[in-house]
Amino acid sequence: xxxxxxxxxxxxxxxxxxxxxxxxxxxxxxxxxxxxxxxxxxxxxxxxxxxxxxxxxxxxxxxxxxxxxxxxxxxxxxxxxxxxxxxxxxxxxxxxxxxxxxxxxxxxxxxxxxxxxxxxxxxxxxxxxxxxxxxxxxxxxxxxxxxxxxxxxxxxxxxxxxxxxxxxxxxxxxxxxxxxxxxxxxxxxxxxxxxxxxxxxxxxxxxxxxxxxxxxxxxxxxxxxxxxxxxxxxxxxxxxxxxxxxxxxxxxxxxxxxxxxxxxxxxxxxxxxxxxxxxxxxxxxxxxxxx
Numbered sequence: 049x050x051x052x053x054x055x056x057x058x059x060x061x062x063x064x065x066x067x068x069x070x071x072x073x074x075x076x077x078x079x080x081x082x083x084x085x086x087x088x089x090x091x092x093x094x095x096x097x098x099x100x101x102x103x104x105x106x107x108x109x110x111x112x113x114x115x116x117x118x119x120x121x122x123x124x125x126x127x128x129x130x131x132x133x134x135x136x137x138x139x140x141x142x143x144x145x146x147x148x149x150x151x152x153x154x155x156x157x158x159x160x161x162x163x164x165x166x167x168x169x170x171x172x173x174x175x176x177x178x179x180x181x182x183x184x185x186x187x188x189x190x191x192x193x194x195x196x197x198x199x200x201x202x203x204x205x206x207x208x209x210x211x212x213x214x215x216x217x218x219x220x221x222x223x224x225x226x227x228x229x230x231x232x233x234x235x236x237x238x239x240x241x242x243x244x245x246x247x248x249x250x251x252x253x254x255x256x257x258x259x260x261x262x263x264x265x266x267x268x269x270x271x272x273x274x275x276x277x278x279x280x281x282x283x284x285x286x287x288x289x290x291x292x293x294x295x296x297x298x299x300x301x302x303x304x305x306x307x308x309x310x311x312x313x314x315x316x317x318x319x320x321x322x323x324x325x326x327x328x329x330x331x332x333x334x335x336x337x338x339x
Contacts, residue, residue, distance in 0.1 A: 055132035056205035058110055063198050068114045070195075071157045084152040092148040094334045098162070100135045101329040105173045107131045107203035108165030109142065112158035120150030132206045134173070141330065148334070155332055163327040164196075165203040171325035172207025175305050175318060182309035184296075184316045187212045191319035200322045212317055220250045221272065233259055237266045251295070260284055264291055273313065274298050281311040 098112070106129050116123040123146035129135055141162075144151055175186045186209040192200045201211045213219045222236045230236035233252060240250055251270035252263040257280075263271050264287070273284050275298035288294050295315040296308050308316055 055130050056202060058131075059198060059202055061110075061114070064111055064114055065118070067195060067199065068111050068157065068161065069118055071160065072115060072118055072154065075157050076153065081149075081153045084149050088149050088152060090149065093146065094148040094151060095143065095145040096151060096332050096334040097140055098142045098144065098159075098330060098332050100137055100139050100141060101331055103134075103136050104166055104170035104328040105207050106133045106135055106141055106162075106166050107169035107206035108162045108199065111161035111165065111199060112142070115154045115158035115161065116144060116146075116151065119154040120147055122146050123150050123154070131169070131202075144332065151332075151334070159330060159332060161199070163330050164325075165199055165206075166328035166330060167325040168200050168203035168322055169207035170328050171321040172204045172209040174302050175300070175316070175321065176208035178302050178305040179309035179316065182306070182312075184309040184313050185210050186305075186321075187295075187315050187317045188322050189297075189317050189319045190215070191323040193323070204321060207321075209321070210315075218248075220244055220248060221253065222251070223253045223272075224255070224274075227253075233262045234266065237263070237268065241266075251293075254284075257284060257287060260287060264288065268292055270295060270315075272297055272317075278307050278311055281308065281313060285312040 109127055109131055113125045116125055123144060126143045128143065129139060129141045135141065172186060179186065188201055188204040188209060189212050197214065201214065204211060213221060220240045222240060227233050227236050230239060237250070237252065244250065249269040251272055252268050253272040253274050254260045254263055255274055260271060270293035271288065272295045273281055276284060276296065281296055285294050293315060294313045295317055296311070296313040297317040300308060300316055300318045305316060
């Protein structure tokens with residue numbers, strides 16, 4: 049079995065269950081699956097295979113499994129390729145068995161989570177592969193689907209990336225609009241220092257070397273080098289000289305990631321790996337039931 053950088057530790061079911069439950073309630077509507085209930089005999093049992101229709105990285109199996117089990121705890125899901133696995137087209141990811149009605153009712157929600165989150169993991173892995181050989185790590189941002197942040201950030205980890213701030217409350221990131229309202233980088237940093245506890249990290253977004261100089265003099269923990277061309281990025285990294293974590297951001301793609309990483313930055317952040325990652329094409333095929 050080939051894994052990316054090792055499957056991430058699973059999220060507690062308590063964090064997954066409300067999201068999956070809400071998706072099932074939305075899909076079942078006011079009367080449940082009227083197609084399945086009218087067409088499929090109550091006693092019918094079946095076995096289905098979830099397989100890849102294109103290559104990628106698996107993520108979201110815990111959500112898919114929970115979708116089946118919330119509909120019917122007797123449905124059995126056997127995982128063949130766990131989260132973090134690189135898969136080729138045609139590979140089996142999991143086998144589902146149990147009452148046919150239950151499997152069909154949960155199928156779409158299970159696949160929605162699995163395809164989307166595997167897409168996030170696959171997009172992340174493409175950037176991780178692009179910067180291989182450099183020190184830079186790939187991280188996501190807060191540009192996530194509302195309600196799915198924990199799941200999408202978990203998928204980023206499955207793809208070999210790391211997480212940026214989870215929310216507004218777990219780190220200070222002073223951006224251009226904060227700086228504008230506060231009256232400059234210096235006053236913004238000073239106010240943040242007075243307000244935060246000793247365990248909270250402070251990062252400042254800078255657009256030029258003058259802003260970087262002020263930030264470094266103030267002893268910030270990290271600097272976000274926003275939309276800088278590679279030559280300027282390299283100059284900024286040299287100026288930082290290990291005094292703070294350097295993060296590059298701004299329209300990072302598979303094609304540009306290696307050039308950005310070659311400047312020596314510690315972290316490369318990309319919002320598109322969560323908000324615009326294409327879904328991975330996965331499908332569930334059931335065994336035919338004898339007439």
